[in-house]
Amino acid sequence: GAVVSQHPSRVICKSGTSVKIECRSLDFQATTMFWYRQFPKQSLMLMATSNEGSKATYEQGVEKDKFLINHASLTLSTLTVTSAHPEDSSFYICSAMTMNTEAFFGQGTRLTVV
Amino acid sequence: EDQVTQSPEALRLQEGESSSLNCSYTVSGLRGLFWYRQDPGKGPEFLFTLYSAGEEKEKERLKATLTKKESFLHITAPKPEDSATYLCAVQAAGAQKLVFGQGTRLTINP
Numbered sequence: 453g454a455v456v457s458q459h460p461s462r463v464i465c466k467s468g469t470s471v472k473i474e475c476r477s478l479d480f481q482a483t484t485m486f487w488y489r490q491f492p493k494q495s496l497m498l499m500a501t502s503n504e505g506s507k508a509t510y511e512q513g514v515e516k517d518k519f520l521i522n523h524a525s526l527t528l529s530t531l532t533v534t535s536a537h538p539e540d541s542s543f544y545i546c547s548a549m550t551m552n553t554e555a556f557f558g559q560g561t562r563l564t565v566v
Numbered sequence: 567e568d569q570v571t572q573s574p575e576a577l578r579l580q581e582g583e584s585s586s587l588n589c590s591y592t593v594s595g596l597r598g599l600f601w602y603r604q605d606p607g608k609g610p611e612f613l614f615t616l617y618s619a620g621e622e623k624e625k626e627r628l629k630a631t632l633t634k635k636e637s638f639l640h641i642t643a644p645k646p647e648d649s650a651t652y653l654c655a656v657q658a659a660g661a662q663k664l665v666f667g668q669g670t671r672l673t674i675n676p
Contacts, residue, residue: 458609484662495653495668496610503662545609553598553657555664557609 454480456548458558465536465565473531473561475546481526482548486555487519490543502529536565568593568658572667579644579674587639587670589654599637600664601630602653610653613639644674 455478465471475485483504488496500516502508502523510516518540520532529548533540545560571590579585591599598617602610614623616632623630627648629640639652651671655664 456609486663493671495666498663501662543607547609549662552615554612554615555600555655556612557602560607560609562607 454478454548454550454554454556456546456556456558458546458561460561461559462562463564465563467537467565468535470532470534471536471563473533473544473546473563475529475531475548475558477527477548477556480548480550482529482550483526484549485523485529486547486549487521487529487531488545488547490545490560496545499531533563536563538565541565568656568661568665570654570656570665570667572652572654572670574670575668576671577673579641579672581645581674581676582643584640584642584644586641587652587654587672589637589639589667590635591637591654591656591667592635593656593658593665595659597657597659597661599632600655600657601637601639602655604651604653604669613652641672644672646674646676648672649674 457476485502487499499514500508500510502521508521523529547555547557549555569592573588601613604610614630619634631638651669653669655666
């Protein structure tokens with residue numbers, strides 16, 4: 453299967469600072485990438501859909517100014533959590549979609565805001 | 567609105583005890599149905615894509631089937647390493663995003 457690499461796998465940051473998470477498709481070009489948030493023992497919650505070269509589409513209730521998404525190339529999308537607060541602590545996961553519309557996931561990023 | 571419901575929520579089996587996980591869906595035209603496996607603290611791992619009713623796919627001890635209303639993930643003679651959460655998702659025709667079910671937490675006891 454296709455490989456999606458997400459970094460970092462874990463990050464701890466201070467309240468009020470910003471954190472950037474990278475998502476790369478290593479062996480395919482992904483015109484569409486997705487960002488999810490997952491709470492303990494719950495399913496994936498879609499935050500936004502990003503298409504290369506255009507603005508991301510955010511799901512209802514997701515603050516676009518807090519969760520900045522950039523999809524500048526066909527292999528890289530980034531999620532920046534701005535002015536992070538403890539309630540932003542969570543598991544963030546990206547996925548990249550192939551031309552066959554199969555979605556492959558990164559390893560996830562555990563964000564802890566202290 | 568597209569919806570996916572997975573059952574049961576949790577399932578405990580003895581090693582070697584075969585069973586099936588269910589994924590019921592309603593979607594405005596199905597583009598694809600996806601099965602993933604997720605281990606704690608990891609991202610979901612792709613298992614199968616099914617596109618049309620009657621389609622079946624197999625991988626080791628897993629077999630996925632699809633009808634117009636539901637999909638089953640059959641697990642034959644499971645081993646403890648098959649313990650994970652299994653997620654089902656659908657993609658509607660003309661849509662990009664996947665709609666996920668809540669998952670089934672499968673535990674295989676040795």
